Amino acid sequence: MTRADEPFPPPGVDLGHPNVARIYDYYLGGTTNWEIDRQFADRILQAYPIIRPIAYANRMFLHRVVRHLVKRGIRQFVDIGSGVPTMGHAHEVAEDLAPGEVKVVYVDYEPVAVAHSRRVLSKHGDPRRHTVIHADMRDPQRLWSRVAETGIIDLTQPVAVLLIAVLHIQQPPAPGSGATEDLGPCLVKAYRDLLAPGSYLALSHVTDDGVPPGHLEMLADLKRWYNASSSPVVFRNHEQISGFFGDFTLLEPGVTWTPLWHPEEASDGDQTASLPSPNESLLLAGVARK
Template sequence: MTGLDEPFPPPGVDLSHPNVARIYDYYLGGTTNWEIDRQFADQILEAYPIIRPIAHANRMFLHRVVRHLVKSGIRQFVDIGSGVPTMGHAHEVAEHLAPGEVKVVYVDYEPVAVAHSRRVLNKHGDPSRHTVIHADMRDPERLWSRVADTGLIDLSQPVAVLLIAVLHIQQPPAPGSGRTDDLGPCLVATYRDLLAPGSYLALSHVTDEGVPPGYPEMLADLKRLYDTSSSPVVFRNRKEIADLFGDFTLLEPGVTWTPLWHPEDASDGDRTAHLASPNESLLLAGVARK
């Protein structure tokens, strides 16, 4: 299934529930997913085939962000919630613009994503510049310490943190904490504080505000389906998404639909996402500088 020799899944991987990283991999045409993930995804795609081009539009946003920031001089990236390596990861995009210069640390909590990323990086990456760590974004200080421990990233210098299609997945408090709210906004605030001046934060996030007619009903149905899986979701409006950037300075054009963010940074090799209108992408996105 993976196209690689080592058996999958890695020991301890939960295949009793569909997983959002593996489902997303399937939407993008990847192979690091299992029957339980494909059954869940196929149920959604049968009802809402638009989900696949939405996923492609989001991945192409990631590609344009990396190109734009590399052109702006950024040479360090931390991709949190990076998922499995499908359709070009950040280091592959960066390598075309600045060969041998860009360092990338991928971070994920999903064992399959980490194991597969490690094998891909061992085969197609540069261990002196590219690595993956298994860490929980709900513990920012520990995650940041793990990033420092890799020895690849100088956290005293500007870094681009990527939170692409991550924050609409609810980040529940630890059991026994007494909290029931989604931790996403306060976690992002902590990551902003950890960043050195001159760093960047890039994110994309599903919204149910300003979408085409009929799409709020689709999103409500999708929320119901995901909430019954292991990955409940939360939708935010434009203001709530803009607030995630705090007092960072948003790059033009600000918070916008994924296809509208710097389309001039597209590459001839990028996949076209066939959407009737930008708001059909359902994800608002932006990049801001500290």
């Protein structure tokens, strides 16, 4: 049974399977999701209600990253795998600190995320500084060309690339390519190479390394459920997640749990994530400079 206000899906939306972007939107309290997404998410939340504060903690990490980098002088952001507009997008956070200055290009492959981002930006954005494009992160050169074509971002100048809660979703090779491994590490290297000097890379990633022992069963269940019904996931350890930054210089405090990354950048309007300990956030995160 669907809600009375169920949104009409844009062309290309697969409603036969729950989608990670729409599931995440539901965790965050958003409404850009369908019954199939809610049924999947409710099953998880019933078994593991801590998933919702984990999602909040990750979203608040995004907010703090944007504030920190704006204070460091960054005025251009490319948010890859930006998802649906829930609990404050990057441009909204940046606008509080540098009104009229920050430019943001959102990128997603999920049609719902793109359609709703366009709707939000049409009401609460500036078309000269904010846009969204539909692109596949598995084609870095094409995606980067699409960003350039918007005319919003000057790719010869420093840019902050955001890969927030993206890389633990497996990035499979294109059909017929002959490759079998997850493309995540080589894709991130390609984006690092594309960035101008002085740019930043920010990411967060689910891990099973260093989490409370009681959470390992939960992670195993989540992996099994997502692999069977939505998009396959991959968990990496601290060393592997740190490796995504290559030879970039990590900002203090390095790769750490999402609640521990510059907590002083929180604002009064941020959602509080009620987690008993930082490692119960299950996501490691960091930011590094080229």
